[in-house]
Amino acid sequence: MPEELPEHGITPSMVAAGTTMPEQHVIDAAVHTVRSLCGWHVWPVREETVTVDTTGDDVVFLPTKRLHNVTEVSIDNEQIPPGEWSFSADGMLQLTRRPPAGFRRLAATITHGYDEVPDLAGVIGQMARRAGAPQESYQVGGISVGAPGAVTPQSTEWRIVDLYKLGPMP
Template identity: 30%
Template sequence: MAVTADELIALGQGRFASDDTALAEDIITRVWGAIRDYCEWHITPVQRETLIVDGTGGPLLQLPTLHLVQVHSVREDGETLDLAEVEWSTDGSVRKRSGRWTERWRGIEIDIEHGYANVPGIDDVVLSIAARRMTAPAGQIRLRVGQTDEQLGDALGSDLAVLDRYALGTTG
């Protein structure tokens, strides 16, 4: 999480009190949580993680990541595979050089590093959403003035366009 409470407070240009740090940190944490839920993976930072995934019964396995950095080990049906028998792509695809993956649910355990070191576009989205949440009156979620209707504290279409580039299952 690269966005800081101080950045959010500074963005407010005097609308937020300097002692709003705890509130700003809480809002940033909640926004990041919502973004991770929307994208269905952690996105940033690069982290090492052991995933247990269902076997596909086919030659290709798609991990829940869009930026695979390293595969450290693979276990299939409890047996450790030689990494020379496995190919992988940064998009999260993992392929067996020969044969097929097990069909067993939770049959594959894979130790990986994945995520992005830096995602400035998402940092901008976090600041944008967090600033709207900081300025939204308590309990007010919608503001309508004439023909303009705005969701307070939610992601805008432009925010979602950025997030869709990092979301699993989208083609954005």
């Protein structure tokens, strides 16, 4: 019977190494950790409505680094016609008029995300394998290396996570 593919697309057989095959819930935890660290879902491409704060500037940053399309924009529940806004691929929405400043004032229906992220999926696989194999930790002086049971990136993996991480939002 084939494995059921989760929304993020990573299954235990995909990250198995030798005899180590993490359970799906450990992989899901690693995916959740990475997405939380990045500040957005990253992959796969999906449509969703996001609600963001506005600063009163005509440029609004949407929580994505890979914006494919914007189909709807509203400010304080008032629909803004498509000719009054444009967007960039890295998540900036420019309005022809300045919105009022405030929390959760702008909503946008967007299609965003990467089709696949093999480098990030590799990091998630490593994290899941480490979390599922606590015997692989060891002591160096008074420091435990390997963080048994933890689902966190290690130092070299942060470089990859940082590629997908949102910057500071205004």
